[in-house]
Amino acid sequence: MNNQTDIVIVGAGPIGIACALECKKRNWNYIVLEKGALTNSLFNYPLNMTFFSTSERLEIDQIPFISNNPKPNRDEALEYYRRVAVSNNLNINLYETVTSINKDNNTFTVTSSKKTYHTKKVIIATGFYDIPNLMKVPGENLPKVSHYYKEAHPFSMQHVIVVGASNSSVDAALEIWRKGGHVTMVIRGNSIGERVKYWVKPDIINRIEEGSITAYYNSEITDIKTDNVTIKTPNGLKTLKNDYVVALTGYQPNFQFLENIGITTSNDGKQIPTHNPETMETNIKGLYLAGVICGGMETHKWFIENSRIHAKQITKHLESQL
Known part of the structure; x- marks a missing residue:
């Protein structure tokens, strides 16, 4: 009708x-x-x-x-x-x-x-x-990869790569780390994003500087497998142990x-x-x-x-x- x-x-x-x-x-x-x-x-x-x-x-x-x-x-x-x-x-x-x-x-x-x-x-x-803006890399369609983030609890005690340096990426990295996840950030640029909330930015910078969260700047993922991820860094390719990828790429x-x-x-x-x-x-x-x-x-x-x-x-x- x-x-x-x-x-x-x-x-x-x-x-x-x-x-x-x-x-x-x-x-x-x-x-x-x-x-x-x-x-x-x-x-x-x-x-x-x-x-x-x-x-x-x-x-x-x-x-x-x-x-x-x-x-x-x-x-x-x-x-x-x-x-x-x-x-x-x-x-x-x-x-x-x-x-x-x-x-x-x-x-x-x-x-x-x-x-x-x-x-x-x-x-x-x-x-x-x-x-979502896809990374367009092999393995991006694996179940371990998500382009959305809801909460940190499922990532507790897991090796998690968070892709990006925006507000959503920074929030996810900090929450997952505080819930016991092992967090590595892979960031295409050379710093945390300019538009990151002003009360959060010092927190993420301090966590990176003290080594609680690892960050690879000027880097990007090239390949995702079931138990590891390969990233391209200014110092060459690195393969990291990995359980989950949270790709908050916009x-x-x-x-x-x-x-x-x-x-x-x-x-x-x-x-x-x-x-x-x-x-x-x-x-x-x-x-x-x-x-x-x-x-x-x-x-x-x-x-x-x-x-x-x-x-x-x-x-x-x-x-x-x-």
Whole structure:
């Protein structure tokens, strides 16, 4: 059975929720389609993650976000966005994956894993956490290799290589070490990342300098086997005993999904989707982008706090059309 609506919002993360709130204020007929749980990316963050931002900068629609600490953690964020969605009775369908979006004249056909929708406008707010940047080395598909990190306990008493020097890599390395893991960091650059949280950076540097955590700078993995990993260092190849590899090498938007829809991207390596920065409308009239997906491969450019405004920009542009 077909479903008629004014707006389909793809993605029920914080920015998708913000877009839904703006639609509800205007009494527009909308639906949010989310392939996973509510705020699925946040749900998949490490259990003990603490945000860089303060709670007020993560608020949407001026709804207060009360945290017990100066910087909220994952559980507090999940509670906040869940309460916003439930208390406002937002129209959200969870565990419903959008498989295609096609436009015919002025109508979009949005096909999901469960239904087909006909809508006047589409907002894509799908983030970038679904597809990891692969190392593209032999053995990367072994069960011992993970591109996501949830908690440290499974790695206790194990030899673990953490790949990368970002916030997620540093947090994982420190947590695993504190839970009794033997941690080695393999870092492509010559230092810990510049954007690592300022209160964490001295900790990881001190652990490396005292020898608690081993770090190989200007290095990269070349081969992964069941019980060891070979890395290329400035001093040549080294083979290390290894039980697990946690490769936190970053993530990217689903560019294939955007391409299939017809959204163009820049050809400068950044793959920034074409959109008007004032209205957030893409090269397809009536189809908008919101949130971190707007940055393409520059996944550090947009966050919840600076992309909340996209919801208001989009709905302002739509007011004269719906």
